[in-house]
Amino acid sequence: MTATTARVDCDVKDLGLAVLGRQRIEWASREMPVLAQIRQRFAAEKPLQGIRLVACCHVTTETANLALALQAGGADALLIASNPLSTQDDVAACLVAEHGIPVFAIKGEDTATYLRHVHRALDHRPQVIIDDGSDVVATLIQERQEQVAELIGTTEETTTGVVRLRAMLAAGVLAFPAVNVNDADTKHFFDNRYGTGQSTLDGIIRATNTLIAGKTLVVAGYGWCGKGTALRARGLGARVIVTEIDPVRALEAAMDGFQVAPMHEAAQVGDLFITVTGNKHIIRREHFELMKSGAMVANSGHFDIEIDLKVLEEMSHEVAHLRPFVQEYRLKSGKNVIVLGEGRLVNLAAAEGHPASVMDMSFANQALACEYLVKNKGQLAPGIYPVPAKLDGEIARLKLVAMGIEIDTLTATQVEYMNSWTAGT
Template structure:
């Protein structure tokens, strides 16, 4: 572990490798590059103290470099104890001069000490991935709130927490729900989560997905992505949902839909993507067959009732990296991946850079928007304006060399009129 005034990382000697990987990711993030070039010229964030609680990955590093290019005085910590890429954390500190507090596998005490370290920066703006930074500000560091201009939130889970805070009247500054931008959740959540979740399961287990029964809990955009990619691998997919409309969508998309307790006896691999608690509970785990795999791709490991699993088991051992085998009294074995934490970032590298390009473009433009408009905003949850959302999509298509149609003057007039009829 290397501790300094510039952060707390595992080993600064890892920095050269981290820099190489950050540069590799940058090749597939052209939208963020265009924003960085403009930021470097215009300095829209000059002097703004910013604290970020994010997954410390190669893609996040490119966001951090962009924010710094725009003039931000930025400090980072990890938003999950297992998602940090140690070489990237080292590179951020020694190669890019961005103070970073993140060590893969850090315990809970270290995790929250790192959050408090970035809050010691006395931020004017926050950037969250799961709302732990904002929740800490609203509980133990309330003295800092008067200096906060606003914040950004990246995840579904974090947005759920923020809406709860808003509803209860405790949210004390405006926050942009970056997750709700079309160019974020339609792509990051669906294509990114779909691919990276299965990538992590394959990396950690080397299991063949074809012919297996995969049970997906949740059919939001993340669940849609996981189910689609699992089907593409030849798996038999079952979807478990509490929302009747989403359950109906899953049926019409060709999947079996049933209660989770029924699916528990049929599944080979179970994946949670809901943002809720105890989605896989004791009743489910009691019915699972020998050799079942359990993975979570939601932000918190609350989705799996791990204490109940520990209670059911008579033994536990680590059989592969990121695979814990629990033995039941009757001899069955159930395997928990990545300690129940978000598997795609714990046991693999998270979403591909290409999709994070749009997500982090939202974060970068969101920080600029928040700085320019915070005085007009109330302590509520907001989304990025549609024109900025569509600009990100336009830039992405341009970078991909894809042209698309535009409306003619006649079509514009028609769509904005009511006179024409049958």
């Protein structure tokens, strides 16, 4: 339903779900101590006071805690979904009804609704954009050039979005600073590897109730997301095959003990396929033709283009819905291919996404990156910037404190040695 209250405009499924959403947001907050500390400081210092901020993210319990931290910092924030199937409708309702944050997100929204929400976000005339895939930024550049000058900067959460930002920079259209949150150590080492690894398998198991042990599982891509997925799949007893285009990553996968093969070979033996590359048509016609009947395919990359569903539909005479988030494409050849989560992020379409304790670090990076952009307004040239190492290290320190873990510090002698070039053997 589209609703307008006395306080806030929104487009959510049902504001009556707010109470359930509150309970789930509070549950997630227990596992997000770093973001809680940032929220407390933001509430006292108001570093984002009056800043119009748009966040295009997966509308989940973890994102809700980020939104509340930004609001505590004084931001005039608006939230839209970055994926049609990732929204948790009760969370969206709670943010609107109990916190007055405009949210435009409905689980299962169609493409037209999603694009309408993107434009509604840009109507907010953002000064800072938190993007997840760079759709909002790309739309701003292509269709709202008159607003570009108002933008202080953007932050990007995903590998896919960073690739798009680099393409914008190369094309000479990136006219503002962008912070690459995705490549912060406290993001990709943990969120991409442990978060994606666990939540992807979680989504597949929830959707299918299949046993992973004993299956041949093909992981397309051995970046941090692929590493985590392969590692968790092996831990569940799968025989894992990795496909890659990068020789260094392929070598790393082989050294990690995984079989490495091109997709046309893996397609013939795989029982379950997971794409995590950030690229297009990783699994396509020639691979579907080689697959065993009953093979399952899932995607954990940001966009739903990694699996060529259009050609799969052309190859089929019927598509059957077997259970939630499980579609069986019945091919004209007589074989069947099962697609999970409509080819969208299976960990969010069929499950709840990353555990809150992992997103604690990722969203701490987002909050501090927004503060960094505002503090450095007008001082950063157009381009792509890393999260400052000092902020990255502080997030790791806070996380260790929250986990009750202590580490060593350098002695004075060690500091002197590390800063000297004359000391030797």
